[in-house]
Amino acid sequence: MKKIVIGITGSIAIYKTCDLISLLKKKNYDIEVIMTEHATKFINPLTFGSLIHKPILVDDFDDTGYQIKHINIVKDASCFIIVPASANIIAKIAHGLGDDALTSAFLAATCPKIIAPAMNVHMYENTATQKNIEICKSYDIHFVEPIDGPMACGYSGKGHIANLDDIVECIDYMTSSHPLKGKHILISAGPTLESIDPVRFISNHSSGKMGYALAKAARNLGGHVTLISGPVSLKIPYGVDFISIESAQDMYEAVKEFMDFQDYIIMAAAVGDYCPATYSETKIKKSDSHMFLDLQKNPDILSYIGQHKTKQTVCGFAMETDHVLENAQNKFSNKNCDLLVVNDLFEEGAGFKGDTNKVALITKHFVEYLDLMSKDDLSYRIIEKLMKIKGE
Ligand code: CTP
Numbered sequence: 001m002k003k004i005v006i007g008i009t010g011s012i013a014i015y016k017t018c019d020l021i022s023l024l025k026k027k028n029y030d031i032e033v034i035m036t037e038h039a040t041k042f043i044n045p046l047t048f049g050s051l052i053h054k055p056i057l058v059d060d061f062d063d064t065g066y067q068i069k070h071i072n073i074v075k076d077a078s079c080f081i082i083v084p085a086s087a088n089i090i091a092k093i094a095h096g097l098g099d100d101a102l103t104s105a106f107l108a109a110t111c112p113k114i115i116a117p118a119m120n121v122h123m124y125e126n127t128a129t130q131k132n133i134e135i136c137k138s139y140d141i142h143f144v145e146p147i148d149g150p151m152a153c154g155y156s157g158k159g160h161i162a163n164l165d166d167i168v169e170c171i172d173y174m175t176s177s178h179p180l181k182g183k184h185i186l187i188s189a190g191p192t193l194e195s196i197d198p199v200r201f202i203s204n205h206s207s208g209k210m211g212y213a214l215a216k217a218a219r220n221l222g223g224h225v226t227l228i229s230g231p232v233s234l235k236i237p238y239g240v241d242f243i244s245i246e247s248a249q250d251m252y253e254a255v256k257e258f259m260d261f262q263d264y265i266i267m268a269a270a271v272g273d274y275c276p277a278t279y280s281e282t283k284i285k286k287s288d289s290h291m292f293l294d295l296q297k298n299p300d301i302l303s304y305i306g307q308h309k310t311k312q313t314v315c316g317f318a319m320e321t322d323h324v325l326e327n328a329q330n331k332f333s334n335k336n337c338d339l340l341v342v343n344d345l346f347e348e349g350a351g352f353k354g355d356t357n358k359v360a361l362i363t364k365h366f367v368e369y370l371d372l373m374s375k376d377d378l379s380y381r382i383i384e385k386l387m388k389i390k391g392e
Contacts, residue, residue, distance in 0.1 A: 001030055002028075002029055002030065002078040002079075002185060002213060003029070003030040003031075003032065003036065003076055003077045003078055003080060004024065004029050004031055004032070004080070004081065004175065005031075005032045005033075005073060005074055005078060005079070005080045005081070005105065005152065006020075006021065006031060006033050006034070006080045006081055006083060006386065007011065007033075007034045007036075007081070007082035007083070007089070007102045007105070007106060008033060008034070008036070008039045008048070008082075008083070008084070008102075009033075009035075009036045009038060009039050009082065009084060009085055009086040009088070009102070010036060010038025010039045010041060010042060010086055010088075010122070011039075011042075011084040011085075011118045011119060011161075011239065012042065012084050012108045012118075012152040012217075013084040013118035013160075013161040013387075014039060014042045014043050014085070015042075015043065015082055016161055016164060017048075017084065018043075018047065018048070018051060018320050018329065019170070020025075020083065020164050020167060021033075021048065021051045021052060021126040023154075023159070023164060023165075023168050023184045023226070023239070024053065024168060024380060025051070025052075025169065026118045028120045028171070029171070029175075030275075030379050031052045031054075032052070032054065032057070032073050032198075033045075033048045033052055033054075033056045033057070033259075034056070034057045034070075034101050034102045034105055035048070035056055035057070035058050035099065035102070036058075036060070036074065036089070036100060036101075036102050036133050036322075037058065037212075038088075039165060040058060041301060042282070044161075045058055047164075048197045049107075049306075057069055057070070057073055057101050057105070057383065058101060058385060059101060060100065060101040060104060065135075065198065065262055069104075069105075070101050070104035070105040070108055071108050072108075073105055074105050074108050074109040074111070075303075076173040077109060077111045077172075078112070078172045079111055079112050079113070079116040079171055079175045080105070080106060080109045080111055080112075080113045080114070080358075081105070081115070081116065081167070081171060082102070082114070082116065082128055083114075083115075083116035083118075083144075083161070083167060083236070084113050084116060084117070084118035084119075084161050085115045085116055085117045085118065086117075086119055086130075087117075087119050087123045087124070087126070087129045087322065088130060089102070089103070089115075089189075090115065090117060090132045090133060090136060091128070091129070091132045092135075093106060093115070093132075093136055093139075093141070094131075094132035094135035094136050095132075095135075101347050108363075110374055111141070111157065112142065112145060113139075113141045113142065114138075114141070114142045114143070114167075114170055114171065114174055115136060115141055115142070115143050115144070115286045116143075116144040116146075116161060116162055116167050117133075117143070117145075117159070117161075118146055118161035119146075119159050119160065120151060120153050120155055120159055121151065121155050121156070121157030121158055121159040122148060122155070123159065124153075124157075125157075126160055127159070127322070129298075129331045132221065134211045136366040140386075141388070142165050142174060144162045144166060144170050144238075145162060145163075146158055146160055146161060146162055146320035147162055148160065149164065151361075153355060156245065157184050162382050163235075165235055165238070166238040167237035168239060169216065169239070170238055170239070171220075172216070172220050173219060173220050173238070173239060175292040175377065176220040176221060176222070176312060177221070177222075178221060178222025179222060179387065179392070180221040180222045180223035180383075180387075181216060182224075183221035183223045183224065183392075184223070184224045184226070184261055184262045184263050185218040185223040185225050185226070185230070185262065185263065185264045185265075185266070185303050186228070186255070186258055186262045186265045186266070186268035187211055187214050187215075187218065187226070187227050187264075187265075187266045187268060188211060188227075188228045188229070188265070188266070188267050188271075188301070188357075189206075189208045189210070189211020189212055189215065189227060189229045189230070189232070189268050189269050190208035190211060190230035190231065190232040190269055190270070190273050191204045191205070191231070191232070191269070191270050191272070192230045192232045192245070192247055192248040192251060192269065192270070192272040192298075193201045193231055193246045193247060193272075194248065194272050194274070194275035194276060194298075194381045195246070195247070195276070195279055196275075196276045196278075196279070196280065196284065196293065197279070197281075197282065197283050197284045197384065198281070198282070198283060199278040200284075202208055202272060202274070202275070203230075203231075203272065203275070203279075204270045204272065204351065204352075205380075206230070206232075206269070206270035206311050206352050207232060207233075207234070207352050207353050208229060208230070208232030208234050209266035209352075209354075209355065209375050210228070210239060210268050210317070210375050210378075211229065211266075211269060212227070212229075212232075213374075213375040213376050213378070213379040214266055214268055214379045214382065214383070215227040215237045215240050216237045216376070216379070216381035217326050217376065217380050217383055218264075218379075218383055219237060219238075219239050219240055221380075221383060224238075225239075225240040225241065225263075226240070226258050227240045227241070227242050227243065227270070228243045228245055228251055228254045228255065228258075229243070229244060229245070229269075230245060230246065230251070230269060230270075231244075231246065236308055236336070236369050243258075247272075247275060247298075248271045248272050248275065248298035248299065248301070248380070249275070249298065251269060251271060251301060252298075252299045252301050252304070252347055255304070255305065256304070259308070259309075259312065260310075262312050263311065263312065263313065263316075263390070263391070264304055264312065264315070264383075264386055265309075265312050265313075265314050266314075266315040266382070266386075267301060267302045267305070267314075267315070267316050267317060268317050269301075270319070270340055270352070271298065271301055271302075272298055273297065273298055274295035274296065274297055274298060275295065275296060275298055276293055276294065276295060276296075277294040277296040284340040293326060295360065300335070302314070302316045302335045302337070303334070303335045303336070305335075306335045306336030306337060307336065308342055309336070313338045313386050313390045314336070314337050314338050314339075315336075315337060315339040315340070315341065315382065315386055316331065316332070316333075316335055316337040316339075316341070317338050317340070317341045317342075317343075318340055318341070318342040319342075319343055319345055319346055319351070320342060320343075320345070321344070321345050321346060321354075324342060324344045325342070325367065328340055328342035328360070329362060332362045336370060338363070338364075338380070338386070338389050339362070339363055339364075339386055339389060340361075340362040341359050341360075341361055341362075341382060342359060342361075343357055343358060343359045343360075344358075344360060345347065348372075349372045350372075351388055355374055355376075356372055356373060356374055356375065357372075357373070357374075357375050357378050358367070358370070358371070358372040359378065361381075361382070361385055363385075
């Protein structure tokens, strides 16, 4: 269990920290909480104590024992995050103050540190606050930027606390080891959408979940991730370069633009094999009985990558319904992959929409059958395999 220390300061966004703690508990983090005196004016420590089932540190000098609390609490921590962080705490940290339990513990912590600010837009934009943020960044403190939005004070602008999912993803990243540091990973995800006319299109059932899980895993492992995605209803992963596309042709152009400097390329997208030969600028009216669509072949992006790769280690996916291994092995060699992940659409727990997958990994010499697992866990297995193939 990884230990994280959460510092909480006096900001109306404090109520969001309750939800954040619930999200982090679901991910099995061991949580400690430190509050400033001002924070306790907004929410009683009992609330956080009830969520984490532990005492909350507010006062370093109360008389409950002889431990040095601000030192003990950060021992073995994997990450220290202050959320919400007021302008005041950022100023104190920038100047190395240790005048309460939170600032003293932050000074004593040697683990990765994150600050998620939340304050009035003018306080955030104030030159002093911005300078203090720059100073903190120079100490290797990572900021999860506030977002634009309406504020409790009646103003609207940048200062609204970041999306909680982004904060959780940032913690996931900061608490991971980074064997892919300095490496570039291009991942494609989701379906492609081929327009017929302004109203209709051809697409497929891909949810994008596998590609997005891969992007998060590669980011957590320290890689510089470029995610090229067709239209899906998933949140854009935190900290990745995101390119939104519609058609297979769009994806092909994007891949060509970015592939040269990649170390790894993973084609998890369900690329449409065909598109309408002509696009109608106006809505096609229905005919009496049949309608015929003239379709033309899309570029095979993975084959293009396979033919033009230089240093890139390349992974393809195959979704099959019959002659699974035979078809997949043909794809592996025809498309010149280094790894092919094959799943059988009719296997329980495999396929497009769910959160799990059951696959086999095909490499030059082996076929490895994996058990049913979450797409998150599978992503790490795939990336580990690719790193092994590359010899990293
Ligand atoms: N792929 C691609 N470009 C295409 C079609 C597929 O890059 N036009 C990639 C997919 O992203 C996947 C792999 O090729 O990594 C295999 O995709 P799949 O749909 O299983 O196979 P196809 O090559 O399309 O062959 P078929 O549909 O006949 O099984």
